[in-house]
Amino acid sequence: MLYIGNHTSSSKGYAAMGRQIVKNGGNTFAFFTRNPRGGNAKAIDPADVAKFQEIAREHEFGKIVAHAPYTLNRLPEGRYRWNTD
Numbered sequence: 001m002l003y004i005g006n007h008t009s010s011s012k013g014y015a016a017m018g019r020q021i022v023k024n025g026g027n028t029f030a031f032f033t034r035n036p037r038g039g040n041a042k043a044i045d046p047a048d049v050a051k052f053q054e055i056a057r058e059h060e061f062g063k064i065v066a067h068a069p070y071t072l073n074r075l076p077e078g079r080y081r082w083n084t085d
Contacts, residue, residue: 003062
């Protein structure tokens, strides 16, 4: 099966993301786990996730991709450096 999707906003929850992708004609999507400009991740609402799972089953969604914001820095400043010599 071919999976087609796009990056979508998570600001209105998982079910809203699922409905938007179906409206766009897709069956998968990617989303940021939190705002890429900073801030904390939104609390997960189990009822919203359950609604999304229904949409995903009904429309045969593929795997979705959740990724960290671009501003994520897993290394303490000054502790590790690439050797540029």
